[in-house]
Amino acid sequence: MKTNILLAEDDPDFGMILKQYLELEDFEVSWFQNPEDIIPLLSTAFPFQIAILDIMMPNIDGFSLAQTILKEKNNFPILFLTAKNQKIDRLMGLKIGADDYIAKPCDPEELVLRIKNILKRTLPPITEPQIKIGQYSLDTQKLLLSHPNGNARMTVREQELLLYLLKHNHSTITRNDILDNLWETNDYFTGRSLDVFISRLRKYFSNDSEIKIQSLRGIGFEIDFPTH
The missing domain is CATH 3.40.50.2300 (Response regulator)
Incomplete structure (x- = not known):
């Protein structure tokens, strides 16, 4: 097509x-x-x-x-x-x-x-069609994040960031790593814009206390997603 x-x-x-x-x-x-x-x-x-x-x-x-x-x-x-x-x-x-x-x-x-x-x-990356993340299920084709308490439709960029974080699960990732490797330039997203996207992901996963996207001042983020 x-x-x-x-x-x-x-x-x-x-x-x-x-x-x-x-x-x-x-x-x-x-x-x-x-x-x-x-x-x-x-x-x-x-x-x-x-x-x-x-x-x-x-x-x-x-x-x-x-x-x-x-x-x-x-x-x-x-x-x-x-x-x-x-x-x-x-x-x-x-x-x-x-x-x-x-x-x-x-x-x-x-x-x-x-x-x-x-x-x-x-565009959405080619990946597994269904991913379990703690109490959630992500349909990567429909950009749909499902939870017993309700569903959320993600944007392409939100899912792209989420999948990148999942790729580096249980580790610390710097802001520059995200900007340089995910969007290929530090000019593409300012630090404030990246914080907005991180805040959206935290809101999406607020129903599972085991999921953590913790900010580390001056470094980046510590990621912990329980996956199955």
Whole structure:
């Protein structure tokens, strides 16, 4: 099954070049020159796996469009395109929740590589379909965490972090280990963002006192998941 890319680019020449190149790389591309046409799709099945958004567009700029998408589609992978290679743009994009950023004119091969890296990081990893964690059961295909007291639907990033912690179960793991090895860059998540994800995992597992994700000041986390 081909990866379906949502491309928002108002420049007809550059947009056509990107669309044709990505299709040659075996992606399916839905190209929108008017970003407003994307908004109604958010209430549908939204058959895309990643969005490539130009920052400078009429009516709705890329940042605003990204915020609208992420409001409806939590943690949806987004890559920004811009003609301005300025630090403030990059920081703004990452703050909103973008997965990457590339300045125009960009090398198409580099763009494809960045797309593949994003998908590698954000799509659910191939693993056992069912994992027992203490009193919980994780369905990795449905991102569903089940407990006798109720179920919780995890996001892709939450499950990705959980599986990484399980891989290092009964050990101490540093913040840098998580940022460098899981998301491949310390710029991708700030320490505060990582703390938010850790807090969510603690909340998910609050019904089992034997499960511990303990913070170690200045080091990282001590992990203890009883598994079967």
